[in-house]
Amino acid sequence: MRFDQVSFAWGEKQLCDRLNLQLRGGKTTVLLGCSGIGKSTLLRLVAGLVQPQQGSLSGIAQHVAWMGQQDLLYPWLTVLENVMLTARLSGAKPDRVRAHHLLAQVGLEDEAQAAPSQLSGGMRQRVALARTLYAQRELVLMDEPFATLDVMTKHQLQTLTATLLRGKTVLLVTHDPLEACRMADDILLLHGQPLQVTHWAVPAGTVPRALNDAGLLQAQAELFSRLNSYEKAE
Structure with a gap:
């Protein structure tokens, strides 16, 4: 670059x-x-x-992928759906298996169906990281x-x-x-x-x-x- x-x-x-x-x-x-x-x-x-x-x-x-101070999670989507947001926005088929794997990597596999409002600030940034990785x-x-x-x-x-x-x-x-x-x-x-x-x-x-x-x-x-x-x- x-x-x-x-x-x-x-x-x-x-x-x-x-x-x-x-x-x-x-x-x-x-x-x-x-x-x-x-x-x-x-x-x-x-x-x-x-x-x-x-x-x-x-x-x-x-x-490019962007990760900032604000996690920018959609409050009406679950944690899993937020991770797969790139697919939703591009019209691609969501890869739920891969999204679950990424959540496991960031230690949030058990929070897949939770709402963002149920998570701490650190957990929300972990979701944002998983979303960044999902975008590839x-x-x-x-x-x-x-x-x-x-x-x-x-x-x-x-x-x-x-x-x-x-x-x-x-x-x-x-x-x-x-x-x-x-x-x-x-x-x-x-x-x-x-x-x-x-x-x-x-x-x-x-x-x-x-x-x-x-x-x-x-x-x-x-x-x-x-x-x-x-x-x-x-």
Whole structure:
């Protein structure tokens, strides 16, 4: 996936100016930066929700999967029906066996017939993850999907998501250095206006990295320090 000389502005605010960027396929790339820096806008450019005013994006699958902070479950559908939503919207025949298998993978097989209102926030995000996997898209875009969860649930879902999406092309937006260090194959540190991108070395080890890994904790501290310096400069 490539950004070639991409420029984009919101009104008078120039987000990026002739940005060149290349992302590896089959890997999880994390966009990390302070709030308001433009991470989600880059994600929307990739999704085709907004168009660059100059330049082009290439190597992007025609259909992508999206997972955000809000689970966006349909309250009138069961958990199982929400997982199979892609089939319903495209007119394809729902694959109930596969949907049940995905619910089992996220630990919700017994909740297949439950209504979303009966689930906790963490359980609802697990359903959203199963729905994302059911769609079988080549590219998965994730916009701070764990930001509203408690710490324990967040770490559990980070582990589950990284495990189940291994081998897929994933673009994950976060402002959490720990999340970036745990889940990323590649970290892109965003800063400045117009946007500048710094490629940051990821800790050693396999994704998802253990929370008590010394290299991860050191990388997290270094990222906090760098983000803090960017915020003061801006």
